[in-house]
Amino acid sequence: MKRPFILASLLFLVLGVVTGCQNKNVDYRQAAADPEFLHQSVRELTDIIMHDIFSPPVASRIYAYTQLAAYEVLVHDYPAYKSLAGQLNGYKGIPQPAADAVYCFPLASLSAYLTVGRNLIFSTDMLDAYEEQLFAKYRKMGVPEDVFTRSVRYGQLAAKSIMAYAAEDGYKQTRGFRHTVSQEPGRWVPTPPAYMDAVEPFWFKVRPFVLDSCSQFAPAKPSVYSTDKNSDFYKEVMQVYETTNNMTDEQRQIASFWDCNPFVMHTTGHVMYATKKITPGGHWMGIAGIASRKVAADMMQTMEAYTRVAISLADGFISCWDEKYRSDRVRPETAINMLVDENWVPLLQTPPFPEYPSGHSVISNAAAVVLTDLYGPSFQYEDSTELAYGLPVRSFSSFEQAAEEAALSRLYGGIHFMPAIVNGSEEGKQVGAHIVSNLKTRN
Known part of the structure; x- marks a missing residue:
């Protein structure tokens, strides 16, 4: 008399196990x-x-x-x-x-x-x-x-x-090559305190991802170097000098927030040591993450944002570095010390590569165009990317505003002339627009 009950119980148990496995599978797929x-x-x-x-x-x-x-x-x-x-x-x-x-x-x-x-x-x-x-x-x-x-x-x-x-992008072929420092006035020379060699002088040889070539959106040529106080170049030198000598606390905070120098050297007496910071690209990858979290993007939407931004950064650097070593522009620190004030020191440490155009200006605007295409032109967010490195959160009303601030921070930091910022920003916008038009992630 108990056998039907036992069989029914076993069947119920088996069905329960099967159903449990199926539910577990659904749970793991979602998780x-x-x-x-x-x-x-x-x-x-x-x-x-x-x-x-x-x-x-x-x-x-x-x-x-x-x-x-x-x-x-x-x-x-x-x-x-x-x-x-x-x-x-x-x-x-x-x-x-x-x-x-x-x-x-x-x-x-x-x-x-x-x-x-x-x-x-x-x-x-x-x-x-x-x-x-x-x-x-x-x-x-x-x-x-x-x-x-x-x-x-x-x-x-x-x-x-x-x-x-x-392995086919030409990166390996650029290893080990150094930049030859020119003795011609107005050309880049190593800067204090470490006087490091120029970084990645042959980066323009690396294959871009979406751009047709490294020089597709080459910016206008920088002003001609001149010691004439009435020349455009000398006026640019004085603009950096006067701006950095009369900065507000807000301008100093902006410069520090967007510093993103991965290797800053410090000297104390005879001791030299370095501190590490996030790269400019790392900062914008962080912004992509902040934006994706704010809209509760799913994994694929988040992947799309990170991927498009990463490609815009990569192509932005290739485009920027192409002009950097073609114009081989002197840095404000060198020019000001020679022409205006030998004791002047920029707020930010001068990065070890030529001045024109501004890398922050190029890549920030490229990334901002891509993110605007994904999340809209009036996307407000709190940028906490630098919080882990001791810097406070900054608020932005759009990605474009953030890119503009990142670009201008290079003037406040004393490491770029304005044409590098203005023309670099335009170059970055063109890179970003090209990626938006030519890289399709959705059917």
Whole structure:
């Protein structure tokens, strides 16, 4: 008499287990696509880039390839979005996942991100430790072991393909070359306190992602160097000198907020030491994250923002560096010390590369155009990117306003003449507009 009851109980138990597994699968799929995992991964990479002291151009390259790898994998989970294959110079795409297999694409995406990152940084142990913690969270949320393993391996396969693409961009061929310092007046020379060699003099040879060439949006030529007090150049020199000698507290705060010098040297007596800061690209990647969080963007929308910004930064630096070493412009510190005041020192430490155009002006405006296209022209936000480095939060009414402030900060810092700021800003806007017009992430 009890057998039917026992059979019914067993059937109920089996159905319960099956249903529980199905619910668990639904839960893990939803949990796996939490954009916070991507935010945390970008933050971790930014910290390592700062720790390893990568120059701003090299940092932008790291951001671009890691984001490309992650984007190309995650897009398989979102039919409304499209691959960048055929849209980026020389890029043909990644291997496709098996059609009859189950993947956790958010996990595979982050696997690709971290694997590419590991190939482009020095402190791989830091990324290894982070990856271990991240993967433990995915296991804890209930990703089946076969799906977990398959997803991680697919991410690694995609990363291998992206690294093969990166190997063809000319970066390796630019290693080891130094800039020859010219003795001609008005040309760039190393600046105190470290008198470092010029950074990445052959960066213009690196393949751009979307631009047709490094010189596609070359800015107007800078003013002709002159010691004549009535010349345009001398007036530009005096503008920097007078501005920095009469700054308000607000202007000083703006200069410090946008400093983003990855390697600042300090001297105390006979002792010299350095402090590390986030790169300009890292700051704008942070802004992309802040904007995505504010609108509660899902993982794919967040990935789209990070990826488009990263590519705009990479192409912005290639465009900017092309003109920097063509014009080979003297820095305000050198010109003012020679022509006006030998004891004058800029508020910010002069970066080790030619003056024209302003890198901040180019890349900030390029990123701002891309973010405006995604989130609108009147996007208000609180920029807390520099909070971790001891600087207060600043409020902005738009990305454009932030880019304008970032550009002008270089005058307040005493490290750029106004034409480098104005023309650099225009160059950056053109780079950003070209990316918006030519890089399509949605079907």
